[in-house]
Amino acid sequence: MVCSKCEKKLPKLATVDTWKQGSRNTIEGGGRKLSENKLLRPTSRNTFMPYQNKCKICKQRVNLEKANYCHSCAYKNGICAICGRKVLDTSLYQQSSV
Template sequence: MVCAKCEKKLAKLATPDVFRSTTGEAHKDRKDVGVNKLIKKHDKSTHVCKSCKNSVTNQNKYCNYCAYKKGKCARCGKKVVDTSSHNMSAV
Protein backbone atom coordinates (compact mmCIF):
# COMPACT_ATOMS: atom_id res chain seq x y z
CA MET A 1 0.00 0.00 0.00
CA VAL A 2 1.39 3.35 -1.02
CA CYS A 3 -0.21 6.77 -0.46
CA ALA A 4 -0.92 9.15 -3.34
CA LYS A 5 2.06 11.39 -2.50
CA CYS A 6 4.52 8.49 -2.58
CA GLU A 7 2.91 7.06 -5.70
CA LYS A 8 3.81 10.28 -7.53
CA LYS A 9 7.43 9.91 -6.42
CA LEU A 10 7.56 6.31 -7.64
CA ALA A 11 6.29 7.34 -11.08
CA LYS A 12 9.39 9.46 -11.74
CA LEU A 13 12.26 7.89 -13.64
CA ALA A 14 15.62 7.49 -11.94
CA THR A 15 17.51 7.86 -15.20
CA PRO A 16 18.16 11.25 -16.77
CA ASP A 17 16.27 12.29 -19.87
CA VAL A 18 18.41 11.37 -22.88
CA PHE A 19 16.98 14.08 -25.09
CA ARG A 20 17.44 16.87 -22.56
CA SER A 21 21.21 16.74 -22.22
CA THR A 22 23.06 16.01 -25.43
CA THR A 23 26.43 17.37 -24.30
CA GLY A 24 27.04 14.70 -21.69
CA GLU A 25 26.21 16.88 -18.69
CA ALA A 26 24.13 14.09 -17.18
CA HIS A 27 27.25 11.98 -16.66
CA LYS A 28 29.33 14.66 -14.90
CA ASP A 29 28.00 14.06 -11.41
CA ARG A 30 28.59 10.32 -11.42
CA LYS A 31 30.51 9.41 -8.28
CA ASP A 32 31.78 5.93 -9.09
CA VAL A 33 33.71 6.45 -12.32
CA GLY A 34 36.81 4.29 -12.45
CA VAL A 35 36.22 2.60 -9.09
CA ASN A 36 36.60 -1.13 -8.62
CA LYS A 37 33.17 -2.33 -7.49
CA LEU A 38 34.55 -5.46 -5.82
CA ILE A 39 36.85 -3.54 -3.49
CA LYS A 40 34.41 -0.71 -2.73
CA LYS A 41 32.72 -0.94 0.68
CA HIS A 42 29.09 -1.94 0.59
CA ASP A 43 26.28 0.28 1.81
CA LYS A 44 26.08 -0.26 5.54
CA SER A 45 22.70 1.36 5.94
CA THR A 46 20.49 -1.51 4.87
CA HIS A 47 16.81 -0.75 5.08
CA VAL A 48 14.68 -2.89 7.39
CA CYS A 49 10.99 -2.96 8.26
CA LYS A 50 10.11 -1.07 11.46
CA SER A 51 7.92 -3.79 12.89
CA CYS A 52 9.27 -7.16 11.73
CA LYS A 53 12.91 -6.19 10.94
CA ASN A 54 12.87 -7.88 7.50
CA SER A 55 14.74 -6.23 4.65
CA VAL A 56 12.75 -3.84 2.46
CA THR A 57 13.37 -2.27 -0.94
CA ASN A 58 13.38 1.33 -2.16
CA GLN A 59 14.01 2.87 1.26
CA ASN A 60 10.58 1.82 2.53
CA LYS A 61 9.71 2.05 6.22
CA TYR A 62 7.52 -1.08 6.25
CA CYS A 63 7.55 -4.31 4.27
CA ASN A 64 4.48 -4.94 2.10
CA TYR A 65 3.05 -7.49 4.54
CA CYS A 66 3.23 -5.16 7.55
CA ALA A 67 2.00 -2.15 5.56
CA TYR A 68 -1.08 -4.08 4.45
CA LYS A 69 -1.69 -5.45 7.93
CA LYS A 70 -1.50 -2.02 9.59
CA GLY A 71 -3.09 -0.04 6.73
CA LYS A 72 -0.07 2.23 6.38
CA CYS A 73 1.93 3.52 3.44
CA ALA A 74 4.94 1.25 2.97
CA ARG A 75 7.16 4.14 1.92
CA CYS A 76 6.42 6.94 4.42
CA GLY A 77 4.39 5.18 7.13
CA LYS A 78 1.34 7.44 6.88
CA LYS A 79 -2.05 5.89 7.74
CA VAL A 80 -3.86 5.09 4.46
CA VAL A 81 -6.72 2.75 5.45
CA ASP A 82 -8.69 2.54 8.69
CA THR A 83 -8.26 -1.09 9.74
CA SER A 84 -10.13 -0.92 13.05
CA SER A 85 -13.22 -2.72 11.72
CA HIS A 86 -11.46 -4.95 9.18
CA ASN A 87 -10.33 -8.52 9.57
CA MET A 88 -6.91 -8.06 7.97
CA SER A 89 -5.43 -11.43 7.16
CA ALA A 90 -2.66 -11.77 4.59
CA VAL A 91 -2.88 -15.43 3.68
Protein backbone atom coordinates in the same frame (compact mmCIF):
# COMPACT_ATOMS: atom_id res chain seq x y z
CA MET B 1 0.43 0.30 -0.27
CA VAL B 2 1.67 3.83 -0.85
CA CYS B 3 -0.05 7.19 -0.33
CA SER B 4 -0.57 9.65 -3.18
CA LYS B 5 2.31 11.92 -2.12
CA CYS B 6 4.83 9.07 -1.94
CA GLU B 7 3.64 7.63 -5.25
CA LYS B 8 5.78 10.25 -7.02
CA LYS B 9 8.92 8.79 -5.41
CA LEU B 10 8.40 5.36 -6.97
CA PRO B 11 10.12 4.41 -10.25
CA LYS B 12 7.94 4.93 -13.28
CA LEU B 13 8.94 2.07 -15.59
CA ALA B 14 8.92 -1.63 -14.88
CA THR B 15 11.58 -2.31 -17.50
CA VAL B 16 14.99 -0.73 -17.23
CA ASP B 17 16.21 -0.91 -20.83
CA THR B 18 14.41 -0.78 -24.11
CA TRP B 19 15.48 -3.37 -26.64
CA LYS B 20 17.63 -1.31 -29.00
CA GLN B 21 17.54 2.37 -28.17
CA GLY B 22 19.87 3.20 -25.32
CA SER B 23 20.18 -0.31 -23.95
CA ARG B 24 23.45 -1.37 -22.37
CA ASN B 25 23.65 -4.79 -23.99
CA THR B 26 24.09 -3.58 -27.59
CA ILE B 27 27.10 -2.20 -29.42
CA GLU B 28 25.17 0.74 -30.91
CA GLY B 29 24.09 2.04 -27.51
CA GLY B 30 27.66 2.31 -26.24
CA GLY B 31 27.31 -0.80 -24.12
CA ARG B 32 29.66 -3.73 -23.84
CA LYS B 33 31.42 -5.19 -26.83
CA LEU B 34 30.99 -8.70 -28.13
CA SER B 35 33.31 -11.31 -26.60
CA GLU B 36 34.40 -8.90 -23.87
CA ASN B 37 35.74 -10.33 -20.65
CA LYS B 38 33.62 -8.96 -17.83
CA LEU B 39 36.27 -9.64 -15.21
CA LEU B 40 38.81 -7.37 -16.92
CA ARG B 41 36.30 -4.59 -17.55
CA PRO B 42 36.60 -1.72 -15.06
CA THR B 43 33.49 -1.35 -12.96
CA SER B 44 33.05 2.33 -12.27
CA ARG B 45 29.35 2.06 -11.53
CA ASN B 46 28.14 1.71 -7.98
CA THR B 47 26.62 -1.66 -7.30
CA PHE B 48 22.94 -1.56 -6.41
CA MET B 49 22.23 -3.19 -3.08
CA PRO B 50 18.55 -4.11 -2.84
CA TYR B 51 16.97 -5.08 0.47
CA GLN B 52 19.26 -2.93 2.59
CA ASN B 53 16.45 -1.26 4.57
CA LYS B 54 14.59 -3.08 7.33
CA CYS B 55 10.95 -2.81 8.33
CA LYS B 56 10.41 -0.78 11.51
CA ILE B 57 7.76 -3.21 12.79
CA CYS B 58 8.91 -6.76 11.98
CA LYS B 59 12.62 -6.12 11.12
CA GLN B 60 12.36 -7.93 7.77
CA ARG B 61 14.19 -6.67 4.70
CA VAL B 62 12.19 -4.17 2.66
CA ASN B 63 12.05 -4.58 -1.12
CA LEU B 64 11.43 -0.91 -1.97
CA GLU B 65 14.42 1.39 -1.94
CA LYS B 66 12.87 4.25 0.06
CA ALA B 67 10.37 2.27 2.16
CA ASN B 68 10.38 2.05 5.93
CA TYR B 69 7.75 -0.69 6.25
CA CYS B 70 7.41 -4.01 4.42
CA HIS B 71 4.37 -4.66 2.25
CA SER B 72 2.67 -7.04 4.67
CA CYS B 73 3.01 -4.72 7.70
CA ALA B 74 1.87 -1.73 5.68
CA TYR B 75 -1.24 -3.59 4.50
CA LYS B 76 -2.05 -5.02 7.94
CA ASN B 77 -1.83 -1.63 9.62
CA GLY B 78 -3.28 0.36 6.70
CA ILE B 79 -0.29 2.70 6.50
CA CYS B 80 1.89 4.04 3.70
CA ALA B 81 5.02 1.90 3.23
CA ILE B 82 7.29 4.93 2.78
CA CYS B 83 6.10 7.64 5.19
CA GLY B 84 3.84 5.68 7.60
CA ARG B 85 0.77 7.89 7.13
CA LYS B 86 -2.63 6.22 7.71
CA VAL B 87 -4.12 5.36 4.31
CA LEU B 88 -6.79 2.74 4.98
CA ASP B 89 -9.17 1.96 7.85
CA THR B 90 -8.56 -1.69 8.74
CA SER B 91 -10.77 -1.88 11.82
CA LEU B 92 -13.44 -4.02 10.10
CA TYR B 93 -10.96 -6.32 8.32
CA GLN B 94 -10.53 -9.92 9.46
CA GLN B 95 -6.79 -10.40 9.05
CA SER B 96 -4.63 -13.22 10.33
CA SER B 97 -1.44 -12.58 12.25
CA VAL B 98 0.63 -14.74 9.90
